[in-house]
Amino acid sequence: MMSHIVDFTNVSTVGLESSPVASSLAGLRANEARYFKNKYDFVFTVEPAQETQTIVDWVHHILQKERNIVIASPPLETALVEVDDIRWPYVFYQNGLAINVLYTLNDAKKRAVGFKLSEGMDIPFELNTFKFARQKSKLAGIIRGSYFVIKGQY
Incomplete structure (x- = not known):
């Protein structure tokens, strides 16, 4: 499998089966x-995680160093968004978890890790200390989200 553009009009499970x-x-x-198409006119493209191990490793390194979090579920796909001096890697996991890192290149005070849980999944054990807010989405049903601010330099 190669990279593919995520279509938000005709939602597909390709890569997530x-x-x-x-x-x-x-x-x-x-x-x-x-979100990225509407806000930044950016085309969101995903790639298999095994082909983008550097993205997975970078996200996992931040989780480990900042909060001693190790994600148990295998990563399926990654995306890398770079807009307005922000590097925004995503990792989508088999259990339904999506993690993104908002990493501003010019402002160390605006950096965070975001967690989003797909509808129908339980909160993973490694994230059970976080409080999750609910948000409705026409595409995804109920999304539960949480985050933490990054303190270090990566």
């Missing part, structure tokens, strides 16, 4: 694609 919540994870992925 092994997830027990594939359809809601696909909706979550499409929701993110729609």
Whole structure:
């Protein structure tokens, strides 16, 4: 499989088929694609995680160093958005979790890790100390989200 553009008009589970919540994870992925298209006119493209290990490793390194978090679920796909001096990598996991890192290149005070849970999945054990807010999405149903501010330099 190669990279593909995420279509938020016709939601597809391509690349996410092994997830027990594939359809809601696909909706979550499409929701993110729609956000970046509407806000930044950016085309959201995903690639298999095994082909973009540097993105997965960077996100996992930040999680480990900042909060000693190790994600148990296998990563399925990644995306890398670079707009307005922000590097915004995404990792989509088999259990339905999506993690993004908002990493501003010019302002160390505006950096954070975001977690989004697909509808139908439980909160992963490694994230059970976080409080999750709910948001409705036409594409993804109920999305639960949380985040933490990054303190270090990566």
